[in-house]
Amino acid sequence: MADVVFNHATVRERADMLEFLELCAQRDLSAVSIWGNEIEKVGEARALEALSAHGLRVSGYNRIGPFTPEGLGRARAELERAARFGADHVFLFTGGLASGEYDLPVARNRAETVIADLLPVVLDLGLKLAIEPLHPMLVGDRTVIASLNHANDICDRLGEGVGVVIDAHHLWWDEQLEAEIARAGRAGRILGFHVNDWLIPTRHLLTDRGMMGDGIIDLAGIEAMVRRAGFAGPVEVEIFSQDWWRRDPAEVMDIALERCAAIFGKDRAA
Amino acid sequence: MADVVFNHATVRERADMLEFLELCAQRDLSAVSIWGNEIEKVGEARALEALSAHGLRVSGYNRIGPFTPEGLGRARAELERAARFGADHVFLFTGGLASGEYDLPVARNRAETVIADLLPVVLDLGLKLAIEPLHPMLVGDRTVIASLNHANDICDRLGEGVGVVIDAHHLWWDEQLEAEIARAGRAGRILGFHVNDWLIPTRHLLTDRGMMGDGIIDLAGIEAMVRRAGFAGPVEVEIFSQDWWRRDPAEVMDIALERCAAIFGKDRAA
Numbered sequence: 417m418a419d420v421v422f423n424h425a426t427v428r429e430r431a432d433m434l435e436f437l438e439l440c441a442q443r444d445l446s447a448v449s450i451w452g453n454e455i456e457k458v459g460e461a462r463a464l465e466a467l468s469a470h471g472l473r474v475s476g477y478n479r480i481g482p483f484t485p486e487g488l489g490r491a492r493a494e495l496e497r498a499a500r501f502g503a504d505h506v507f508l509f510t511g512g513l514a515s516g517e518y519d520l521p522v523a524r525n526r527a528e529t530v531i532a533d534l535l536p537v538v539l540d541l542g543l544k545l546a547i548e549p550l551h552p553m554l555v556g557d558r559t560v561i562a563s564l565n566h567a568n569d570i571c572d573r574l575g576e577g578v579g580v581v582i583d584a585h586h587l588w589w590d591e592q593l594e595a596e597i598a599r600a601g602r603a604g605r606i607l608g609f610h611v612n613d614w615l616i617p618t619r620h621l622l623t624d625r626g627m628m629g630d631g632i633i634d635l636a637g638i639e640a641m642v643r644r645a646g647f648a649g650p651v652e653v654e655i656f657s658q659d660w661w662r663r664d665p666a667e668v669m670d671i672a673l674e675r676c677a678a679i680f681g682k683d684r685a686a
Numbered sequence: 687m688a689d690v691v692f693n694h695a696t697v698r699e700r701a702d703m704l705e706f707l708e709l710c711a712q713r714d715l716s717a718v719s720i721w722g723n724e725i726e727k728v729g730e731a732r733a734l735e736a737l738s739a740h741g742l743r744v745s746g747y748n749r750i751g752p753f754t755p756e757g758l759g760r761a762r763a764e765l766e767r768a769a770r771f772g773a774d775h776v777f778l779f780t781g782g783l784a785s786g787e788y789d790l791p792v793a794r795n796r797a798e799t800v801i802a803d804l805l806p807v808v809l810d811l812g813l814k815l816a817i818e819p820l821h822p823m824l825v826g827d828r829t830v831i832a833s834l835n836h837a838n839d840i841c842d843r844l845g846e847g848v849g850v851v852i853d854a855h856h857l858w859w860d861e862q863l864e865a866e867i868a869r870a871g872r873a874g875r876i877l878g879f880h881v882n883d884w885l886i887p888t889r890h891l892l893t894d895r896g897m898m899g900d901g902i903i904d905l906a907g908i909e910a911m912v913r914r915a916g917f918a919g920p921v922e923v924e925i926f927s928q929d930w931w932r933r934d935p936a937e938v939m940d941i942a943l944e945r946c947a948a949i950f951g952k953d954r955a956a
Binding site: 455511518519520521524536549553555556557560563565566569588589590591592614616617618621633634637 | 709734783787789791794821822823824826827832833835836840859860861862884886887888891902904907950
């Protein structure tokens, strides 16, 4: 089952990083996506040791941001830690408008400048930055980048060292999705593909994502777009959900793997 | 204060259509936006009589849809009623995916075909259809049109008789907003401009819109885009909010008028 990756956030409420890595290893997974604050809870040495003992690689590293003075003050240290963990890519979390700020174009330009300023360090460390456009309902307080079109535009302007991650929950609704995925593919900048689902009703803007198959997203259709665009990497399960956080982490992961096998084909998840 | 219009939905929980029209007349407003189901509650004859007695015109008429067999079965009758009320434009409410349907492009094509099929009747009645792109968080269960780009594309393909309404709450986050407003303006298809606000936090996907000034939308900035694009029509207040629905309708309207005066300039709201 080498082609499914779990993001630790999916089970973080009941499994610390060491338990999470163990659960991944028990399921013969080969890579994980991790969080800096979860590393701190168990200690970097123990986290690195567990990764090595389980033979797990790091796919995504969360994260640089928010783009406040405090968040950016930690950026270099986060990047260096991501490099020590051998991360494939490091997520950017722009955060939203500053307090009392209303000018979204200005905030967007500022975020792009921040990304540009990070790139020399990123390239020096052999890393890649990942822009993951978030859902438009998160603009203002959590992000200023809410479409793949915008992320592609930024990548076009900034060049090497920055790519995109396509998250189904955030982007499924966009009528430009297929064209923008193809555009990202042509530029060779698709760094990841996150799966989850959109529930009807969705009761909370942040913590009511669905398990794949429980909602209305055409996940197989979006995966096909990503594959046609040349992305050969893993499917990453990332579910922020009060409901799933309450359940046993092993059970959540087993259900997610079954769903991935059913939706994305046995060749990738059996 | 001729250039502010209230959508009845803003106060519908505590004011029926006759009370609403009276409240508008007391505030020297010259137009209103109304709902077919609210007309039915008070009776068409009384509604028409009150409009006439107060000298109020109808700006927007809600609505055609959802685009189900049942919703479309009522479409011609709704259009004819909108014409009897002298509405400037009639809102389309596409509804979302059919039960068990996952293919959003197919649902979008189907919605566009429905709009095309409505146009001969619309033109015959001297009306205009208004596509109001809703927020992407409403895709799937309430709409399949969630960006001004998509609405403009549909209008480009369908030609005369269909235009767009720009609602701040639905569209403020879009990095293509200014370009798409300009595009709509060049085509002379901006039929309305709805104001409200985006609250932080937003606690519900449908019924937690903010009063203008209570949130983070740059309303003056978006109005400037709409004016630069040539739209000379009114600012329409449309707030779906459990909090504001609980309050006295007269108070809600007075507060909204004060906010419009403060945000959109005294020339238009004094």
